Amino acid sequence: MVADTSVTLSGLRLDNPVIPASGTFGYGREFSEFYDLDILGSFSFKGTTREPRFGNPTPRIAECTSGIINSVGLQNPGIDAVIEHELPHLRTIFHKPVIANISGFSIDEYRYCCERIDKEEQVGIIEVNISCPNVRHGGMSFGTSPECAAEVTRAVKEVTTKPVYVKLSPNVTDIVSIARACEDAGADGLCLVNTMMGMRIDTVRRRAVIANKAGGFSGAAIFPVALRMVWQTAQACRIPIIGCGGVSSAADVIEMMMAGASAVEVGTANLLNPYACKEIIEALPAEMERLGIEKLTDIIGAVK
C-alpha cells in the first residue's frame, strides 16, 4: 500500500498537508540550512504588513508547560522589502506555491498588501491574519467580531484573484459565528487557530515575563483547544480549513484532519526542533498505515 498524502486547498494540490505556520518559519532562509524545503506541502511566510515593523520590546518570549508565549509584535520588513528581497530569494529555496500571510491594522492596509501580493506568481494562497488590533475600533482585534472579520474578508476579496484564507483568532466567544461571517463574505478557506492570549509572571521580580505583559500562547498545550475549534467550525462551514495550533506529530496531523482540517499548519514545533516538519512528513505514511488510511483526503472530517 502506497500512502497518498496529497491534499487539495482550493484547487491547489499539495504533496502533503504539512505547512509551517506563519511566524515560526520566517521567509524560509533559516530552515533551508537544515533541510530541502521542497518536501513541504507549502509554507506560510512571516506575517507581512504595509510598513516595516520593528515589533515589540524584549523579552518577547516566555516558556510555559508544553507551550510558549510570544509577543513579537509582527516584526517584518514590510511588503515592499518582502516582494523585492524575500520572494526572489524564496524562489531559489522553495519551488512550490507559497502561502502569503498578510496582517494589517486597517482595512486599507489589508487591501493594499493583498492587492500587491496577489500579483506575485509564487503565491498560491493569501492567508489573512485578522488577529491584529483594529486601530480605528479602539484597538480591538478584527478577528473578535463577525462584522469586522467579514469586512476584512470582503475588502480583500475585491482586490484579489487568488484563494483567500482567513486566519481566525481563538480569543472569541463563538468562533463558529466568525467563521460563518468570513465564509459568507467570500472567504475561500479558513485557517484556525492563531495563538491564545496568555501571560506569565516572574515571581522573583514580581513583574510580567513578557515586556508587553501578555502575548500569544502556542505549542502542544493548545492542541486540544484548536482541534475542538476546527471540529466545531467544520460542522458549520463548507469551505476548507487549515488546522493550526500545537500540531507536533504525524498523529496530530491525522487527528486534526479527522476533525475537519484539509491541511495542517505546524508552528511552535519548528522552534523546538528545526526538523519538526520534515520528521512529521516522513512519519505520515507509517502513521497512515497503522490506522489503515490509504488516502489522507479520505479522513477529512471523519469525525462528525
Place this chain on the structure above:
Amino acid sequence: MYKKGIYEIESNEPLTAAVWRMRLAGDTQYITAAGQFVNIAVEGCYLRRPISVCDVDEGHITIIYKTVGRGTEIMSRMRAGERLDLLTGLGNGFSTDNAARRPLLAGGGVGIPPLYNLAKRLKAQGRDVAAVLGFNRADEIFCADEFRALGIDVRIATTDGSAGIKGFVTDAMRGMDFDYVYSCGPLPMLRAVCEATDCDGEYSFEERMGCGFGACMGCTCNTAGGAKRICKEGPVLKKSEIIW
C-alpha cells in the same frame, strides 16, 4: 551553518556552588568562532536552553553554565554517559581578524566562559592578551586558573572585595594598557565597560530566545544597523552597532 546532533556527556562537574562545567562528545564542525552558542533540548522543558561554548576541540564541546532555573537544574543532575540533543554552530561569535595587538577580555560571571576559547585563539595568533574577570565573591570564582594557564595576565574583581580588586570589572581595568575590548557579562557591566573605554570592541549580549536560530524573532534588538536577532546576527555585536 548550524546543525542538530546528539552529544554524549563525558563529564559534568560543579566549579562553584551554582556553576557547572559539562564536557560533551560529538560533532563540532559547525562551531567556527568563539562566542557562538549551543541550544540544548532538556528533557521536561519545552524550549531549548541556549548556553555559550566555553571551549571546543575536534569532537568535544565544553560548556560552563549556572543553575538559574529548572532547565539548568536538570542539566546539573545529568551524568557522564547520558545524551543531549544540541543545535550547534549558532550565532555570530567574536571576530579575530582585527589588527588589535593588546586585546582585553572583560568578563563577568557566566559571561566569562565564551571568552576562554577566544583567549586561546588570540594567544595562538601571538597577541598580548589580558583578562579582567568579575565575580560577586571569592567563592564564586571559576576559570581564572584556566585563563592563567594560557599565559594570560588575569585580574580579578569581586564586588565584596573578598578576592582581587574590590569593585567592578571596570575598576580592575583602570590603568591597563589595551587597544581592543572583548566583553561578555551582564548588561550593566557591558555598558559600563563600553563607556569606560575609548577603543573599539565587541560585546556579547543575552536575551530570552525562542528558537535560537533566527526563525522566531523573539530576541530582536535595535542596533545602529537596524533590527538584529541576538541569536543570529548576535550574540556578539560590534561597539559601533550597539544602541544602549
